[in-house]
Amino acid sequence: MKFERYGIGIAKGMALTFKHLFRAPITVQYPEEKLNVSRRIRGNELVWYLNRCTGCATCAKACPQGNIEIVTHVGPKNNYVVDKFEVDCGRCMFCGLCVEACPYDALAMGRSYERSQYRRQDVILSKEQLQPSDIRQPSGYARPLIEATLPKQSLLVNWNKKEGGQKLSWLGLSKKRGRGV
Amino acid sequence: MTLLDQFRLFLGGSWPDWAAYLVAGIVGIVLVLAFVLVLVIVFIWVERRLLGRFQIRLGPNRLGPEGIFQPLATGAKLLMKEDIVPAKADKVLHWLAPVIVFVPVLMIFAVVPIERGAILTDLNVGIVYVVAISAVSAIGIYAAGWASNNKYALIAAFRTVAQMVSYELPIVLAIIGVVLMTGSLSMTKIVESQSIPYIMLQPLGFVIFFLGTVAEMNRSPFDLLEADSEIVAGYHIEYSGFKFAMFYIGEYGHALAYACIITTLFLAGWQGPFLPPIIWFLIKVLAVFGFIVWMRATLPRLRVDQLMSFAWKGLLPMAIVNLFMVAAEMLWLPEINLWILVVVNVTAAGVLVLLWSRLFSLGGGRVEV
Numbered sequence: 395m396k397f398e399r400y401g402i403g404i405a406k407g408m409a410l411t412f413k414h415l416f417r418a419p420i421t422v423q424y425p426e427e428k429l430n431v432s433r434r435i436r437g438n439e440l441v442w443y444l445n446r447c448t449g450c451a452t453c454a455k456a457c458p459q460g461n462i463e464i465v466t467h468v469g470p471k472n473n474y475v476v477d478k479f480e481v482d483c484g485r486c487m488f489c490g491l492c493v494e495a496c497p498y499d500a501l502a503m504g505r506s507y508e509r510s511q512y513r514r515q516d517v518i519l520s521k522e523q524l525q526p527s528d529i530r531q532p533s534g535y536a537r538p539l540i541e542a543t544l545p546k547q548s549l550l551v552n553w554n555k556k557e558g559g560q561k562l563s564w565l566g567l568s569k570k571r572g573r574g575v
Numbered sequence: 576m577t578l579l580d581q582f583r584l585f586l587g588g589s590w591p592d593w594a595a596y597l598v599a600g601i602v603g604i605v606l607v608l609a610f611v612l613v614l615v616i617v618f619i620w621v622e623r624r625l626l627g628r629f630q631i632r633l634g635p636n637r638l639g640p641e642g643i644f645q646p647l648a649t650g651a652k653l654l655m656k657e658d659i660v661p662a663k664a665d666k667v668l669h670w671l672a673p674v675i676v677f678v679p680v681l682m683i684f685a686v687v688p689i690e691r692g693a694i695l696t697d698l699n700v701g702i703v704y705v706v707a708i709s710a711v712s713a714i715g716i717y718a719a720g721w722a723s724n725n726k727y728a729l730i731a732a733f734r735t736v737a738q739m740v741s742y743e744l745p746i747v748l749a750i751i752g753v754v755l756m757t758g759s760l761s762m763t764k765i766v767e768s769q770s771i772p773y774i775m776l777q778p779l780g781f782v783i784f785f786l787g788t789v790a791e792m793n794r795s796p797f798d799l800l801e802a803d804s805e806i807v808a809g810y811h812i813e814y815s816g817f818k819f820a821m822f823y824i825g826e827y828g829h830a831l832a833y834a835c836i837i838t839t840l841f842l843a844g845w846q847g848p849f850l851p852p853i854i855w856f857l858i859k860v861l862a863v864f865g866f867i868v869w870m871r872a873t874l875p876r877l878r879v880d881q882l883m884s885f886a887w888k889g890l891l892p893m894a895i896v897n898l899f900m901v902a903a904e905m906l907w908l909p910e911i912n913l914w915i916l917v918v919v920n921v922t923a924a925g926v927l928v929l930l931w932s933r934l935f936s937l938g939g940g941r942v943e944v
Binding site: 407 | 630633
């Protein structure tokens with residue numbers, strides 16, 4: 395006797411949704427919990443290294459928008475000294491061409507994606523603001539050496555603990571569950 | 576004698592009769608309303624959190640501990656919204672419809688026994704009163720659909736009437752089974768007579784009554800009149816602000832009322848070991864509601880023709896068979912050990928459900944898909 399047409403489908407469906415009660419919820423509670431982003435993310439900013447930059451302005455030429463403004467003068471050892479290095483992140487589309495173009499790895503995409511400001515002039519980043527700091531970390535985009543040091547992206551499909559996923563939680567209470575950064 | 580009668584007699588000792596009657600009545604009504612509104616808020620919260628968990632989400636958990644104040648925020652939002660009445664609407668009906676939907680739902684709770692004696696009025700025709708009152712809200716929904724002057728609302732109204740009328744019959748027939756076994760229409764007596772819950776004595780009646788009430792309260796998978804994907808929001812598409820809030824509370828109040836009635840009729844009401852009766856009652860009501868949410872999270876919506884055929888070809892004949900079965904048992908075997916009846920009826924219910932499910936497979940089960 396086949397039970398295929400005797401309501402077994404309903405029973406199967408009910409069992410499936412019942413199993414969901416025992417899964418960790420897929421929801422990421424954003425401001426408290428943040429997932430690890432991709433190691434090669436092109437975030438919402440650039441990171442610029444003062445000591446590596448030779449002021450060759452290759453990045454400015456590579457930029458499709460003409461977004462990077464670089465002003466130099468000739469230094470004592472016949473080198474370029476960078477007076478001004480300004481990126482308007484409001485116009486930047488984060489294509490990463492400047493980073494790929496840089497011959498001295500002096501420019502990198504940033505990892506952060508939380509760079510909203512209340513005023514337009516605040517997203518124009520100056521020479522000092524662009525340098526790496528605690529909150530301004532370079533991503534691994536076109537920079538394999540940096541990429542190797544970054545943590546792996548956290549994926550929501552790894553919900554099972556055995557597969558290296560997240561902790562199982564019964565009601566998914568609003569406590570921090572320590573997923574990623 | 577209910578607790579309310581005792582309170583009235585206590586007041587009557589020192590007060591004039593009419594004052595005691597009035598005060599006792601008002602106190603009782605306020606208590607029942609508070610019970611209903613608090614439980615409705617809890618129900619809204621439970622539904623949203625539980626539905627979230629069934630869908631591997633969290634549900635609202637920000638406002639207050641575990642998001643328990645989210646329904647209050649929703650209510651505050653609805654109260655502050657502009658009350659829009661469409662230009663071509665039937666203004667009076669448009670205003671009246673939410674009231675017609677909302678009030679009968681509250682009236683049902685007059686005969687819901689929360690505990691022994693904790694009932695507003697122990698009518699001797701309690702269950703008939705419930706059936707009669709709950710049928711009124713269909714008129715309200717129909718009025719809402721008509722008064723909105725909106726094609727989707729009107730489609731929803733038509734569907735509501737068809738659905739409510741169809742599912743009323745199996746519900747009533749299932750109730751008659753319970754009444755036959757109890758020998759009384761009073762809700763309190765129905766609970767008191769359940770030494771074995773009727774869910775075990777009449778499993779078929781329970782299934783019919785449960786599915787019928789889920790259809791009556793217009794919840795998924797029978798939520799054809801609100802079918803968001805077909806007719807937007809159905810009958811309350813043109814409603815906003817406080818009127819919509821009344822529909823919203825009315826909907827959950829309906830769910831609460833029917834959960835209470837299922838508990839009373841089939842799950843032995845407040846009876847249960849160890850815990851106080853009111854806790855047992857609340858546990859059973861929440862369990863019934865949890866099951867309804869579970870169904871909503873799982874089952875897809877029926878088509879209109881499926882809905883009708885399920886009522887008329889599935890539930891109604893089964894309800895009649897159930898009624899005859901119970902009647903025969905009561906007539907010829909009144910002294911039999913109840914546990915034998917449990918075994919017989921559970922088996923009969925299983926066989927009947929299996930047999931009847933053939934009707935709903937393609938070509939009566941002869942066609943392979």
